Amino acid sequence: MPKNTVQFQKGLSLKRFLDTYGAEEQCRERLFNARWPTGYKCPRCGHTKHYLVSTRNLYQCRNCRFQCSLTSDTIFASSKLPLTTWFLGIFFVTQSKEGMSALNLRRLLGISINAAMKMKHKLQHVMKVADDSFALNGLVELDDAYWGGKRSGGKRGRGAPGKTPFLAAIARNEKGHPIHMRMSKVNSFSSQEVRKWSLKHIHHQCVVISDEFGPLRGVADSVAFHGAVNTSEIYHNPDNKIFHWINTMIGNVKRAIHGTYHAVSPKHLPRYLAEFCFRFNNRFYMGAMVGSLIRYSAVTKPMPQRILKFAEDEG
Ligand SMILES: [Zn+2]
Structure with a gap:
């Protein structure tokens, strides 16, 4: 689908959203059907x-x-907010192209900053659960990336000081267009860590390409084929398309997180990456993202308080 189709699609208007989910009873009925579809x-x-x-x-x-x-046993459990406020939060989080900070949610929903941060982190958690429920398929580009620390230079690989490592993968269709992506924080770059991650996130029939960074070879025995490409050759070619999308998306996610959230500490990184990927993975269906996130919220277990506790330093 051409880029403009994404940019100019209608999404869900606030008017239509309020017609559908403006009353508590409407939200309750929607949640009931999402939780108990039969x-x-x-x-x-x-x-x-x-x-x-x-x-x-x-x-x-x-x-x-x-x-x-x-709401018991769902992501909405133990929240004092009415479902209308939750669903409106889902509307804002999914319909804004660059994401929405807790500060903005507080302002738009008229709730406390504490409630807004909890909502934000819970919805990000649901997005992660939603994306983690399917494995990437087709031709996959895989790369290692870092959050924080020095902007450029520094050591690559294990022990890069002050940097949080994450794996980034993008699945392309036969025309070369990016379809889905997944970005996940990892403890370190090691073959074992990459293998463990790929078993969960990359379909075993995939063809995966990466550069020659040693630990990325960890993917090799869990997929159909892994090609390690010597990048010093390809980047000299002005027509090169290999790794174009994965490099673009890694740049985009860093810009988006810097722009909307200013600073995100490493412990929150997995959820911010998940939010960015969820929005990308559903970008052709902006309007449907509201219903989709409600459905996943209904089947996602409550988040323990101890995990939410460290949600307090978001800007
Ligand atoms: Zn019973």
Whole structure:
């Protein structure tokens, strides 16, 4: 699809969003259908008949009498915000092309900065879960990249001081267009680490190309073919297209994170990378991203408080 098609697509208008999700009852119905697409199912015994305890908005199983709320066991669990606020947050996070900081969410939703940061991190977590649910397929370009530390120069590989390593991969279609991408923080660049990552994120029938950086060869025995390309040759060729997209996307993600969030500490990096990739992976379906994120939110387990705790230094 040409670039302009992405740039000028309509997305979901705020008017249409509010018509669909402007009332709490509409949001509850949407969440119910996302959580139990084939009808209510007791989380404890699997029974399908229930009573509604309407005074407390609880569902009670007719078989084992277990009570649950609509939001329990979802990413919305234990939040005091109404679903209308959550869904509006989902609208802003998915419909803004460059992403949205917690400060902006606070302003637009009229909630506290603490609530906005929690929302932001929970939604990023859902985006990560959504993307991690499928493996990259087709022709994949793989590269090592770094966040933070010195802007240029420095050592490559293990022990690069002050830098957080992450793996970046982009899947291209037969025309060479980028389709999906995945970027994940890794503890270090080692063959074992790359192999572990590729088993999870790259389909075993993939053809993968990378440069000759040693640890990237870790991908070789978990995919159909791995080619290590000598880049000193290809970059001299002005018509070269190899690694064009992976280099572009690594540059874009760094610019986007710097531009919207100023500084992101290494511990938050995985979620910011996931947010950037989710938006890219769904860029042809901007309007549908709202429904998609609601669906994934309904099936993503709550985030433990201890993980959310370190969400406090975002700018
Ligand atoms: Zn039950």
